[in-house]
Amino acid sequence: MNRKSKSLGSIGLLMGLAAFAMLPGVASASLVLDTGTPDGSTGSFALSSSSWLAAEFTTTTAENITSLSAYLTQGVGEPNDTFTFDLDASSNFLNTRTSSRTVIASATGTFTANGWNANSSNFTVNGAAVSNFTLAAGTYWLALQVASPNNTRGLDAPGESSPTNGTAPAIAFAYAGTNGQFTENGAQAFGVQIAGTPAVPLPASVWLLGSGLLGGLGLGVRRRTRPEA
Amino acid sequence: MPIQKPCRLATRHLMASIIAVVMVGTLGSSDRAAAQAYDPVIFSFATVGDSRTDPGKPDATTLLANPSPTTQGGVASLTGTILPQDNMWVQNTLAYGTILSGIQSQSPNLLFFNGDMIFGYGRPTLPTAWANGKPNSWTTAQTVSPDTIFEYIQYAYWRGMVANLFLTGTYVIPVPGNHETQCSYSAEPYSSSNPNPNCNTASQGNMTGKTAYADNENAFRFNMGDLVQDLMTNLRFSNVSGFFAQNVSGLTQTSAPVASANNGPITGNQAELTYSFDIQAQSGTLLHFAVINTDPSGADSTAPTDWLASDFAAAKARGVSNIFVFGHKAAFTYNYAAATGGNINPPSTNSPGPGGLDANYTTNTVNGVTTYGEPYRNAFWSLIAEYNATYFSGHEHTVNVSQNADPTGTYASTPYQVIVGSGGSPFDDKLVGTCSSTSPPGCTEPKLTNPFDRYYAWALVQVHQSGSVSMTIHGFSDQFGPTADLSLYDVPTLQVAGAATTTAALKKKK
Numbered sequence: 001m002n003r004k005s006k007s008l009g010s011i012g013l014l015m016g017l018a019a020f021a022m023l024p025g026v027a028s029a030s031l032v033l034d035t036g037t038p039d040g041s042t043g044s045f046a047l048s049s050s051s052w053l054a055a056e057f058t059t060t061t062a063e064n065i066t067s068l069s070a071y072l073t074q075g076v077g078e079p080n081d082t083f084t085f086d087l088d089a090s091s092n093f094l095n096t097r098t099s100s101r102t103v104i105a106s107a108t109g110t111f112t113a114n115g116w117n118a119n120s121s122n123f124t125v126n127g128a129a130v131s132n133f134t135l136a137a138g139t140y141w142l143a144l145q146v147a148s149p150n151n152t153r154g155l156d157a158p159g160e161s162s163p164t165n166g167t168a169p170a171i172a173f174a175y176a177g178t179n180g181q182f183t184e185n186g187a188q189a190f191g192v193q194i195a196g197t198p199a200v201p202l203p204a205s206v207w208l209l210g211s212g213l214l215g216g217l218g219l220g221v222r223r224r225t226r227p228e229a
Numbered sequence: 230m231p232i233q234k235p236c237r238l239a240t241r242h243l244m245a246s247i248i249a250v251v252m253v254g255t256l257g258s259s260d261r262a263a264a265q266a267y268d269p270v271i272f273s274f275a276t277v278g279d280s281r282t283d284p285g286k287p288d289a290t291t292l293l294a295n296p297s298p299t300t301q302g303g304v305a306s307l308t309g310t311i312l313p314q315d316n317m318w319v320q321n322t323l324a325y326g327t328i329l330s331g332i333q334s335q336s337p338n339l340l341f342f343n344g345d346m347i348f349g350y351g352r353p354t355l356p357t358a359w360a361n362g363k364p365n366s367w368t369t370a371q372t373v374s375p376d377t378i379f380e381y382i383q384y385a386y387w388r389g390m391v392a393n394l395f396l397t398g399t400y401v402i403p404v405p406g407n408h409e410t411q412c413s414y415s416a417e418p419y420s421s422s423n424p425n426p427n428c429n430t431a432s433q434g435n436m437t438g439k440t441a442y443a444d445n446e447n448a449f450r451f452n453m454g455d456l457v458q459d460l461m462t463n464l465r466f467s468n469v470s471g472f473f474a475q476n477v478s479g480l481t482q483t484s485a486p487v488a489s490a491n492n493g494p495i496t497g498n499q500a501e502l503t504y505s506f507d508i509q510a511q512s513g514t515l516l517h518f519a520v521i522n523t524d525p526s527g528a529d530s531t532a533p534t535d536w537l538a539s540d541f542a543a544a545k546a547r548g549v550s551n552i553f554v555f556g557h558k559a560a561f562t563y564n565y566a567a568a569t570g571g572n573i574n575p576p577s578t579n580s581p582g583p584g585g586l587d588a589n590y591t592t593n594t595v596n597g598v599t600t601y602g603e604p605y606r607n608a609f610w611s612l613i614a615e616y617n618a619t620y621f622s623g624h625e626h627t628v629n630v631s632q633n634a635d636p637t638g639t640y641a642s643t644p645y646q647v648i649v650g651s652g653g654s655p656f657d658d659k660l661v662g663t664c665s666s667t668s669p670p671g672c673t674e675p676k677l678t679n680p681f682d683r684y685y686a687w688a689l690v691q692v693h694q695s696g697s698v699s700m701t702i703h704g705f706s707d708q709f710g711p712t713a714d715l716s717l718y719d720v721p722t723l724q725v726a727g728a729a730t731t732t733a734a735l736k737k738k739k
Contacts, residue, residue: 044714046703048334050327051712075714076335076689076701079267149336149397153270154703156714175711178330186710 029066032135033057033142033194036166037116038071042159042188046075047083047144050178053157054143055170055192056090063135063196067120068107070144071191073156074114081111081152085119086143093141094174094182104140105133111155116193134199139171142192143182160189268693272472272510275332275399277687278343278557278623280325280387280652281408285417287311288655290707291321307660318386319348321653323709324685325390328652331703331712333397335689338470340391340399341520343623344406344557345654347383350416350439351376352427353448376412376427377448384452400470403453405502406557406623407524410441410449441526443497450501457501472508476547478540479504479520486525486533491608493528503533505540507549510692517541517549523558523586523622530558530589532609541616551698551724552618553690559585559622559648560610563629565658568678569668575601580665581657584625607636614640619723621688623650626657628686628702629679630718640731645723647700651686656707658682681715683707690723698723 035055047053068085089102107119121131146152163173173189174182282291294309315322332340354374358365391401412428414437419425428440459466460474467473479485485499486492502522509515519540521532541552562573562585572579575590583590586606593600613620614635628651632643660683664672677683686704693699702718705711 044716046331046712046714048331048712050330050334053711074267076270076273076691078269146334149334153273153335159713177709177712178327186706186708188711 029195029197031166031168031193032059032063032065032196033170033192034166034168035170035189035192036160038158038160038165038189038191040158041161044073044075044156044158045175045188045190046154047072047146047157048152048154049146049148051154052143052145052176052180052182053187053190054088054093054141054174054176054182055190056093056139056141056172056174057168057170057194058139059135059196060137062137062199064132064199065105065123065135065194065196066132067118067193067195068109068142069116069118069193069195070109071115071158072111072117073158074111075154075156077111077152077155079112081155083109083111083151083155084143084145084147085109086145087135088141088143090139090141093143094184097179097181104135109144111152116191118193135196141174141182142194143176144192145176157190160191163189165189166193268695268697270691271514271694272508272516272692273335273337273689274339274341274553275335275337275687275689276341276343276555276621276647277328277332277649277652278404278406279345279626279650279654280321280328280342280390281319281345281348281383281654282311282315282321283348283417283655284311284316284319286655287315287321288707289660291315291323291655317382319383320386320390322390324653327705327709327712328685328687329390329394332687332689333394333399335703336397337399337689338472339402339518340394341402341404341518341555341621342391342652343404343555343621343649344523345408345623345650346387346403346406347380347408348417349380349383349408349445350411350413351380351425352412352442352444353377353380354427354444355447374427376425379418380448381452384448388452395465395469398469398471400466401456402518402520402555403449403456404520404555404557404623405446405449405453405522405524407439407441407529410445410502410522410524410526411439411529412442412445413439439529441497441524441529443526446497446499446502446522446526454501457504460504460506472510474506474508476544477504477506478543479536486536488527489535491534491538491605492536493525493531493533493605495525495531495533496527497525499525499533503536505544507544507547511694513550514692514696515547515549516692517544517552519552519554521554521556523556530586531605532556532560532586534605534609534612537609538612541612541618545616550696551692552616554613554618554620556620556622558588558624559646560587560606560613560620561585561631561633561646562587563625563627563631563648565625565627565629565678565682569664569672569676571678575603580667585622603636610644611635611637611639613644614642617642617644617724619645619647619690621647621649623648623652625650626654627651627682628684628704628715628718630700630702630720639733645700645720647688649686649688649702651684651704653685656683679717681717684715686715 085107087104092102105123105125107123109119111117123130125133173187174184175187176182289307292309353376414424414429415421460477482498482500486503488495505519507517562583564573587603589605591602629648634643660675684704690700700720700723702715
């Protein structure tokens with residue numbers, strides 16, 4: 001096999017592998033939002049039925065969301081206390097009461113121990129339970145909310161002095177008080193993460209996979225018909 | 230045989246996988262350990278005081294700019310006016326309402342309100358035709374004083390604000406404050422040049438300041454007595470709180486404090502103003518609660534220490550594990566003005582001077598040297614130390630947690646004093662006016678001694694299954710920001726159960 005055919009075959013194989021890696025559900029997970037582990041330097045904020053928190057973020061590509069996490073400590077709550085993650089459309093979020101918001105997806109988080117508390121593969125989208133969902137490119141708010149004292153007497157969310165902390169920082173933070181209306185005024189950073197995988201359209205990946213396989217096949221044919229001297 | 234390259238790679242991957250599995254396993258087990266170590270809460274109570282505002286001197290951050298004709302509502306301003314609603318009923322509704330909502334979210338069994346729920350400070354005299362808080366055999370000859378109307382509408386507004394707590398499992402226990410029991414000759418709507426005629430005559434013994442009157446104590450009983458009586462009648466206490474009040478004391482004049490050496494020269498009826506009760510939180514955990522009037526008529530700025538001594542001894546004989554005491558005035562004034570050179574020691578001409586039970590001091594001048602003593606305060610705190618109790622108070626419009634030794638040196642413990650007079654009243658540490666000629670050079674305002682001095686805050690005390698007692702302080706800034714855990718003041722172990730040790734015994738042991 002000459003050098004040219006070898007390199008052609010390698011390119012085809014690489015394209016095939018790339019296409020395989022970009023297939024939906026197979027791509028590696030990344031953090032769409034990651035405000036980092038808070039250092040607690042600004043104290044701890046209460047998460048209760050009268051005190052909610054939220055972070056705004058942007059994703060430039062469509063993402064398959066696989067898990068949501070919040071960095072929480074026990075506060076006056078208990079293990080197995082629950083709270084809700086709500087993903088909202090940003091244009092309706094601030095200065096809007098809960099009843100008027102557009103919730104894209106929600107999930108129930110369960111506090112287990114101090115640190116990151118995640119919810120994976122258990123989301124509600126349009127009233128249906130799903131294991132993951134696609135978030136289109138855009139700007140969103142992720143809110144941590146508690147419906148009643150039955151969920152928790154109060155978990156703490158340690159604060160972070162740097163609003164740009166983390167590998168995928170939030171654009172902004174907000175909090176809501178007794179009226180359930182979020183505001184950025186006076187809000188501070190806290191720990192929250194969204195994990196997902198890029199959602200590549202199927203036709204493009206299939207095309208890439210096909211071309212890679214064809215390249216490999218072509219190399220095999222050349223090997224059989226032109227044995228090396 | 231040497232390991233081939235692919236084999237070496239595979240071995241590395243295998244090792245990495247094993248390490249990762251072990252790490253994840255370790256993490257998981259530590260999480261489980263944390264969950265298993267959790268000590269469940271079996272009983273909890275919240276406490277705060279001082280929600281009234283001041284119609285003449287509201288906190289600057291509670292003012293609202295005049296509404297714009299083109300936009301709805303006023304916006305926060307340091308130069309605007311007080312909300313008409315709060316001017317009429319003299320309450321910081323936004324701060325106190327937010328606190329109540331936060332307390333409601335924590336779902337405590339009880340809320341102790343440490344006094345100054347109303348601005349009061351009048352002399353709410355009642356005609357003889359007034360009984361059980363209502364007009365009785367009314368005739369046109371019967372009149373009600375303006376002070377009575379002023380105070381009663383404030384009581385009613387406050388009762389309305391807490392009414393919802395009873396529907397969500399939190400019973401409210403009232404503690405009298407000086408704004409309820411005292412008349413001030415110059416307080417709004419009066420002034421030193423236009424004094425309150427009801428408490429400004431020599432025969433009434435109040436030409437210069439603030440004095441507690443039986444009329445004011447009657448008004449407290451009329452407006453709060455049902456909440457206290459329910460400890461005994463139990464029309465709703467157990468349904469709301471989930472527990473029965475036991476061994477209730479102080480609901481009659483004979484069982485309440487009277488004048489004595491350490492109670493002070495009390496003259497009025499203290500029934501329903503100073504009282505106590507037990508709650509059996511679980512088998513082996515009997516909690517004792519004592520509410521005291523720190524401004525009884527005849528004995529302003531005192532604690533009924535002799536009454537408490539008898540009450541605590543009886544509680545101990547019943548086997549109580551923890552004692553919690555609630556009064557309005559602190560035993561030890563917190564020097565919120567320390568950063569600006571403030572002095573809280575006697576005499577009262579110091580700024581800000583003593584403001585709690587330590588304001589009731591004696592003077593002794595020998596050879597031109599004056600020394601001061603606080604016999605009432607010292608006897609009270611020695612008793613608190615003897616029983617390892619915790620004292621919760623208000624009066625100072627700030628939040629502060631401190632441990633204080635027995636001033637008499639008799640007992641070795643250093644009980645906690647928790648000041649939560651941060652329920653909405655104008656903060657003592659002002660935005661402007663705290664720097665003075667005696668302040669350190671470069672004093673710029675606002676100059677806070679502690680970052681939480683201007684926080685609206687409340688305490689939550691949790692009694693755990695193990696019998697340990699923890700306390701957390703929650704609050705929000707004067708800018709009404711997000712609610713935070715003021716962890717600087719959190720106390721993991723508020724009380725250590727067991728008999729108190731005398732200082733002498735401790736020395737002997739060493």
